[in-house]
Amino acid sequence: MSAPDWYTSGLPHIWLPYSQMKTAPAPLAVRSTRGSLIELQDGRSLIDGVAAWWTACHGYNHPHIRACAEEQLARMPHVMFGGMVHEPALRLASRLAALLAGDLDHVFYTDSGSVAVEVALKMAIQYRINRGETGRTKILSFRGGYHGDTLATMMICDPEEGMHHLFSGVMPSQYIIDLPQDAASSAAFETFLETHADTITAIVVEPLVQGAGGMIFHPPAVLRTLREAADKYGLILILDEIFTGFGRTGSMFASDQAGIVPDIITLSKALTGGTVALAATVARRHIYETFLSDNPEHALMHGPTFMANPFACACANASLDLFEREPRLDQVANLEAALSEQLEPCRTLPGVRDVRVMGAIGVVEMEHIADPATLRTRFIAEGVWIRPFRNIIYLTPAFTITANELSALTSAIQRVLSCG
Numbered sequence: 212m213s214a215p216d217w218y219t220s221g222l223p224h225i226w227l228p229y230s231q232m233k234t235a236p237a238p239l240a241v242r243s244t245r246g247s248l249i250e251l252q253d254g255r256s257l258i259d260g261v262a263a264w265w266t267a268c269h270g271y272n273h274p275h276i277r278a279c280a281e282e283q284l285a286r287m288p289h290v291m292f293g294g295m296v297h298e299p300a301l302r303l304a305s306r307l308a309a310l311l312a313g314d315l316d317h318v319f320y321t322d323s324g325s326v327a328v329e330v331a332l333k334m335a336i337q338y339r340i341n342r343g344e345t346g347r348t349k350i351l352s353f354r355g356g357y358h359g360d361t362l363a364t365m366m367i368c369d370p371e372e373g374m375h376h377l378f379s380g381v382m383p384s385q386y387i388i389d390l391p392q393d394a395a396s397s398a399a400f401e402t403f404l405e406t407h408a409d410t411i412t413a414i415v416v417e418p419l420v421q422g423a424g425g426m427i428f429h430p431p432a433v434l435r436t437l438r439e440a441a442d443k444y445g446l447i448l449i450l451d452e453i454f455t456g457f458g459r460t461g462s463m464f465a466s467d468q469a470g471i472v473p474d475i476i477t478l479s480k481a482l483t484g485g486t487v488a489l490a491a492t493v494a495r496r497h498i499y500e501t502f503l504s505d506n507p508e509h510a511l512m513h514g515p516t517f518m519a520n521p522f523a524c525a526c527a528n529a530s531l532d533l534f535e536r537e538p539r540l541d542q543v544a545n546l547e548a549a550l551s552e553q554l555e556p557c558r559t560l561p562g563v564r565d566v567r568v569m570g571a572i573g574v575v576e577m578e579h580i581a582d583p584a585t586l587r588t589r590f591i592a593e594g595v596w597i598r599p600f601r602n603i604i605y606l607t608p609a610f611t612i613t614a615n616e617l618s619a620l621t622s623a624i625q626r627v628l629s630c631g
């Protein structure tokens with residue numbers, strides 16, 4: 212079947228993400244989505260192993276989200292949030308506050324994960340300014356971390372991860388060290404804080420799983436170490452749960468597994484169940500209260516045009532309904548067991564360095580992948596959508612994926628790796 216007119220005439224005008232446009236393989240033309248299926252323009256359909264960059268946790272086109280979205284679209288797609296509020300945003304804020312641990316009660320909406328992290332950084336820096344503390348503007352983050360693609364979030368991503376190193380030196384450098392996981396890294400972490408804590412305002416970390424940095428796991432004890440250090444040195448602990456939030460690691464939030472309460476948390480990816488862009492930065496009371504003042508300069512000066520978009524908030528509320536009505540976390544537990552069982556045989560295949568699973572995340576780490584794009588093409592030929600990056604092949608399916616669809620994904624990985 213020849214490519215449709217919109218494809219051939221539109222493609223020359225499109226600049227794709229993370230792609231060398233000179234050599235990138237032609238992108239797939241998608242017509243529609245349904246459940247865990249991506250239906251292509253040419254009639255093929257692919258089983259989705261990625262859930263639209265980890266967002267579509269209920270599968271695509273869930274009828275409940277669609278019904279709520281259509282209702283909201285008819286009533287009010289958007290209205291400005293400057294001086295006005297509406298039911299979808301306020302209901303969502305109180306639901307998030309109830310779901311999140313402790314007094315994480317104050318919700319600031321944005322429309323992408325990177326900007327949610329930027330807002331968290333602004334909150335952490337202005338927290339010091341509003342308290343009259345000077346000299347504490349640095350951010351401490353960790354090797355293997357990923358927090359976004361905007362200029363400020365690039366400063367706190369792993370400098371070696373290969374996406375942003377071209378920009379080193381453009382923005383002021385921040386502190387990036389190893390997560391305190393073993394005796395040596397814990398000692399180095401402690402020494403680092405003894406020397407530098409008085410220049411730092413906040414620690415930023417992705418709890419339990421460093422996602423885009425390589426799907427690297429760490430145990431909950433690491434988060435308790437960070438919480439203790441933050442308390443000891445008066446630092447703000449920011450947990451970036453943009454990837455891990457909403458069940459992906461097996462609990463509603465990854466931080467729940469460590470039993471800690473961060474001072475600020477960032478949420479996005481699965482917030483609307485993969486329907487539309489929305490993000491939130493949620494702060495605890497003691498952070499929020501630092502911004503309450505008779506001095507107008509102490510207000511948080513941030514306000515995205517589409518902040519708290521009612522349509523997006525309605526989709527997020529519908530997604531939270533589904534976490535209440537359907538057995539999502541049980542499905543994640545079943546996925547964890549199935550992924551472990553079905554990916555384990557990959558461990559002995561040529562070039563495999565590690566196999567690991569947490570919640571609905573399954574990872575096959577290779578010694579080396581010569582060309583991730585070629586590997587992707589081989590998966591497409593197998594009828595699955597799996598998008599390897601660097602030396603990582605991973606599955607982050609919808610929590611509602613069927614057993615047959617899941618085994619189609621894992622057996623495609625086994626088959627492709629067996630052929631070398």
Ligand SMILES: *Cc1c(COP(=O)(O)O)cnc(C)c1O
Nearest residue numbers: 323324325357358359422453454
């Ligand atoms: C995806 C991601 C971001 C960035 O979110 P965008 O919506 O792509 O800007 C930030 N932090 C983490 C942990 C992420 O996984």
